[in-house]
Amino acid sequence: MNYKTVGISLIFLLCALSLSAQQDGTFAAYKLAPDETLVLDGRLDEPFWSAVATATAFRQQEPLEGQLASEQTAVQVAFDEKNLYIGVRLYDSEPGKIKAYQRRRDADLATDDFFAFILDTYDDQRSAFYFETNPLGMMGDGILRTGQGSTINRDWNGIWRVWISRDEKGWMAEFRIPFMTLNFNPNNDTWGINFLRTIRRKNEITLWEGYRRNQGIERPQDAGKLTGLSGIHQGLGLEAIPYAIASGSQRRLDPENPMQGQHSFNAGGELNYNINPNLKAGVTINTDFAEAEVDDRQVNLTRFPILLPERRDFFLQGANVFQFAPSSNPNPYFSRRIGLQDGRPIPIRYGGRVIGRVRDTDIGLIHVKTGEAGELPGENFTVARVLQNISSESTIGAIYTRREMEGDSLPVRETFGADISLSTSKFLGNKNFQFETFFVGHTPTFFNDSSSLMDRSVRGLRFNFPNQPWDAHVSYREFGIRYNPAVGFVPRVGFRRLQPTITYNPLIEKSNVLRELSWQYYFEYLMLMNWEPATVNHRLRFLGLRFESGDILNFSVLHNYEFLDFTFDILRDGAYLIPEGRYQNRGFSIEAISAPFRKIGGAVTWTNMGFWTGRQTSLEADIFMRPLIGLNMTLSYIHSKVDLEQGNFKTHLLRLNSSYDFSPWVSINFNVQYDNVTERLGTNSRFIWILNPGNTLFIVHNHNWQRFLDRLRPMEIQSTIKLAYTFRF
Known part of the structure; x- marks a missing residue:
């Protein structure tokens, strides 16, 4: 044989x-x-x-x-x-x-x-x-x-x-x-x-x-x-996560005043219970976020505020349930409205949440009570989200938020919304196709507010064809002139916006050099509520190259129209004032991205673009270095050179993020940031030791300086030790 x-x-x-x-x-x-x-x-x-x-x-x-x-x-x-x-x-x-x-x-x-x-x-x-x-x-x-x-x-x-x-x-x-x-x-x-x-x-x-x-x-x-997954269970489904924290800090209100120090010790925690394998309830007391990463600093040369990401664990858990029409950004719920004021923490006394599913319905409920902070009174926040599955890939949902401030300075502010998402992966046989529509409105923001519901609401729809090599979408939305959800975020209001995009990304199968070509046309037509054009953007990526090595090159031409109906103070200091008027801007950008597996590489974008009464040249660079396994360093530099009829200026923003991971359980992280607009230098150092999954020791040190009379003076020094432990039953 x-x-x-x-x-x-x-x-x-x-x-x-x-x-x-x-x-x-x-x-x-x-x-x-x-x-x-x-x-x-x-x-x-x-x-x-x-x-x-x-x-x-x-x-x-x-x-x-x-x-x-x-x-x-x-x-x-x-x-x-x-x-x-x-x-x-x-x-x-x-x-x-x-x-x-x-x-x-x-x-x-x-x-x-x-x-x-x-x-x-x-x-x-x-x-x-x-x-x-x-x-x-x-x-x-x-x-x-x-x-x-x-x-x-x-x-x-x-x-x-x-x-x-x-x-x-x-x-x-x-x-x-x-x-x-x-x-x-x-x-x-x-x-x-x-x-x-x-x-x-x-x-x-x-x-x-x-x-x-x-x-x-x-x-x-x-x-x-x-x-074959039968006979499985979660035990009692009870989880306790107590924490203890000790911190010391020194602060001064301005560079001429002396530092004032204080020390504190606190304890709190979370208690979670699985009502059933589908549904989890939890409460938190004296919630603390000292271990959260600091925000990336920004230099904002636009007219509108910038949305910063949530970094606090309590609000990140189950955050996907509360998403509402994320591609259209009505943002009726933005968790950084709770427990933060201008980036400064507001004490959270207690909170509760229920997240999970009842049959074919996803539900999420959060209630948080914040304490007083200086002249800010305590507040109660409530957020509820329901999402019902319909057909095989579609949903219909609703959201509700409530914000009540102690005292009688503001009315109770409530927001309500509904959204429908219809999706199929069998369009024309095997293609994806999606439709989304939504409406969000809220009660008056102030006493004696005479605005209409349409003024205090947003609505829109979106068609999406997310496929390869062709990818396209078109959306239309209206943001009322008084839209301001009390637990949400909105950078711009009072407009109607039409925005289509089409992309073609064919693979090159017989090349040893090129993996993919790419072309894209992006068009944005944003009007005031009286239909007058306010912002019009054309962006044409006339050539995109993705190489077999993983490196990428993109070449784009840009055109922008802006209608400015107020005097715009670019740096918010009165130095460069842009008068009302209509502005046409043209330019181009070149983007280069190296393959991420290299030991040294990064991404660089160079843009030359008309900017109000003059021109702006900007450079954005992220350079990474990985000389050793576990050692990661990224140097980010954002530079703008602005030449205007009103004068010239330059901005510089520098960030260094570095970390060394001894293992998946122990790491040291160091972050330093500086910009020449605020003239602030800040560092954030974190030591993280995961004793076991769910049991973590944090040691955090923050140090911030402010330039004053040609020298950097320390403005804030804070050190924190926190231990969180998880017990499961």
């Missing part, structure tokens, strides 16, 4: 059986027997793994759409009553060329080889939990929600772990995800699931299901199915 022939035949038979088991994108999870044990070391050498169904046959999304992956991947799933286990073997014919730089949790893995997967625990094709790792054991996660495009809330930090090992065949990963970390329907034993692998040196992206360019890991409607 020819044993070699028999062996090869058996291998092909096993592969055929594996492929047969997943022809329809479905495979079964393996339930561990009571006597089967799992040693979590990233090696997949326990005997039971040989009996577990395997998902293989990953296919390329890029560079050769639909072709089998150049390096194969095998994924297996097992579970017991408390945890889900995912074992992954990532084969690599050249393991010495595997790229891995990142260790810090939620680091950007555009630099690395990595493996990611989603769990659509309701099997509703609308939302999913997202997890990822790399060959260094970095842990990344988030919550995914579809809509007008897909967004991953990467600020969600679940409690789970991954173990990694490497050998001559590639690398392996073992994940343990407690069911208490997830929300799910205990009566449904089928979840949506999909897997993605990136081989960075080849710029190859492969997926198990949904590998077409208009699909991907962020579309749970294109995922496969995981079956």
Whole structure:
């Protein structure tokens, strides 16, 4: 007997059986027997793994759409009553060329080889939990929600772990995800699931299901199915997260006054309870955000305020539920309105939230009580969101916010809105098509406010065709002249806006140099409420090049029209005043982006553009350096040279972000920022030690200086130590 022939035949038979088991994108999870044990070391050498169904046959999304992956991947799933286990073997014919730089949790893995997967625990094709790792054991996660495009809330930090090992065949990963970390329907034993692998040196992206360019890991409607998940539970579902914090600070109100110091100790925490596997309730007392990153400083030369991202964990958890027409930005709820005033923290006395699902309805409810801060009285904030699933990929929803200030200086301010999102992934056979419409209005902002509801509301609609190589959308919206949601954010009001965009991104399959070409036309026509043009923008990317190396070049021409109906003070200091009038501006921009896996690289954008009565030349550069594994440094420089009839000036903004990650559990971060408009220099240093997932020690030091009489004088010094611990029952 020819044993070699028999062996090869058996291998092909096993592969055929594996492929047969997943022809329809479905495979079964393996339930561990009571006597089967799992040693979590990233090696997949326990005997039971040989009996577990395997998902293989990953296919390329890029560079050769639909072709089998150049390096194969095998994924297996097992579970017991408390945890889900995912074992992954990532084969690599050249393991010495595997790229891995990142260790810090939620680091950007555009630099690395990595493996990611989603769990659509309701099997509703609308939302999913997202997890990822790399060959260094970095842990990344988030919550995914579809809509007008897909967004991953990467600020969600679940409690789970991954173990990694490497050998001559590639690398392996073992994940343990407690069911208490997830929300799910205990009566449904089928979840949506999909897997993605990136081989960075080849710029190859492969997926198990949904590998077409208009699909991907962020579309749970294109995922496969995981079956057999029965007999799982979350224990009591009770989670307590107490914290203790000690801080010392010195401040002065202006550079001529002496520093005044104070010390404080505080304690508080959160208590969360899973009402059922679908619905989680929580309360927080004496909420503190000392560990949050500082905001990136901005130099704002526009007429409108800039939206800064939320960085506080309490408001980030479940934030995807509260999203409302995110592509149109009516922003009826903006969490930085709660507990912050001009960037300064306002004490939060207590808060509560309920987030989850009841049958086919997503719900979110937040109530927060803030304390007094100087002359600011305490306030009560309430936010409620309901999102009902309809048909296979669509939703209809409503939002409500309420803000009540103690005292009688302002009325109770309430905001209400409704939105509809209709989506299909089967338009013209296999294309994506989406429609969205919304309305938001609010009660009067002040006593004796005589404005109409139309003045205090926004409304709009949007058609979206998110596909490849063609991608297009068109939107129309109206923002009333008195629209000002009390718990929201709006930079500009009193306009009607039409905005279409069309993009063409063909892949070049027979080139060893070019991966993709790109052309895009963006048009914005913004009118005042009397239909008079206020802002008109044309932006034509007449050539975009994405190379096989991962480097990108974009060339664009720009045209802008502005109607200015008031005198605009550019620097807010009276030095450069732009008179009322109509202004035509023309220019161009060049953008260069290096492949992110390089040890030294970055992105540079140079723009030369008309600017009011003159011209503006701007340079934006982000240069990264990774001399060692775990060491990441990014130097950002934003420079503007403005020449006007009223005079000339230059602005400079410099940021240095650096970090060293000793492991996925221990890191040091240092941030320094300076700009010549405010003439403030600030540093933020953070030491983070994750003792175990959910148990973290933070040490934070902030130091800020202000230029005064040609010297920098310290304005604020603050040091904080915080320990947060998680107990699960």
